[in-house]
Amino acid sequence: MSRVIIEPYPHQLGGHCGSGALRDLLHWAGLGWDGLSGDRLPGEGLVFGLGGGLSFMYTRYPGLTPPIYLVGRNADMELDFCRRLDIDTDRQQTDNAWDAWHRVKDEIDHGRPVMVWCDIAELPYLRVRLSNTRHDVVIIGYDNDRNTVFIVDNDREDTQEVPMEAFRRAHGSNGFPGPNRFATYPMRFPAQLPDLLTSARAAAASAARVLGGEDALLFDVSSLPEGSLVTSGVEGVRAFADDIITWPYRLGPEELSAAVRSLPVFIEKAGTGGGLFRRLEASFCRDVAEATGDQSFAAATEACQRSADAWSALGEIARAEAMDINAVSEAAQQLPALELAMQQALEQAGQATPDY
Secondary structure (H helix, E strand, O other): OOEEEOOOOOOOOOOOHHHHHHHHHHHHHOOOOOOOOOOOOOOHHHHHHHOOOEEEEEEEOOOOOOOEEEEEEOOOHHHHHHHHOOOEOOOEOOOOHHHHHHHHHHHHHOOOOEEEEEOHHHOOOOOOOOOOOOEEEEEEEEEOOOOEEEEEOOOOOOOEEEEHHHHHHHHOOOOOOOOOOOOEEOOEOOOOOOOHHHHHHHHHHHHHHHHOOOOOOOOOOOOOOOOOEEEEHHHHHHHHHHHHOOHHHHOOHHHHHHHHHHHHHHHHHOOOOOOOOHHHHHHHHHHHHHHHOOHHHHHHHHHHHHHHHHHHHHHHHHHOOOOOHHHHHHHHOOHHHHHHHHHHHHHHHHHOOOOO
């Protein structure tokens, strides 16, 4: 067949690539839970939270621009979400571009949209320079005559028709934070999803463990240059807050400026859903509380929202034209206590007994 495209395919703009892609895929499969608004179909925040993806990692590394890296999610949110909801998948990777494309093509030919990793720096419609090889998009078709593929991206409202060569570069990139090796996630969906509250408790408990420092790193840090700082979890938030005041002594003027300017990008703009993913987590807790009446998730909603707001406030201060490192440092000092309270609230939600 010359042209194959899966239509109709439900799609909404999203704040985060992974949860946006998985939400669309659930909607395509027609899966959800009673008690949710929107005809039982889950929103992006609920999907993110069910992946147990909330995390924290801070890296300061000399010689790169910007010289810091912040992330608020863990590495395996997508896989954990699928396993928690009985969606059969794995991350298939290869170094052979031909094999990779035929895996994707086979899914499309059988009428199944397929999620893949692409490097944002190689996707022509995004027009960005910063590399991120872990960007999730969904492939819903191809056109052999035009030598293009059809991509659904959380960052674009419409389906994107992308030249095959550009897609292959994006799908097989060796950029930051590491080679994506044509990562592909073929999925087989169950007839119905597991119980929402049971799944949500497991996800909240997982997020609390990650915030406690368990498996919080997003990528392999062994190749970072000497003198780098890597911290994670709630203790990592404390280390990050304490480290900011040392930036003027550790970083040159241009590096310092780049580090401060990058904060609102990492917190708000880099596919975080706002507030370094904490706003998505608050939405997850709110949806679970409203659908099930569970009060521990209602309490966790407030804790996550307070943390999200504090992160957003830090981004706003860092965005101010007159750079004031003392003001940035003071705003960051509010974060550790809020992150600890959020971790404890999620831990309670994961352990609580039902309210009914």
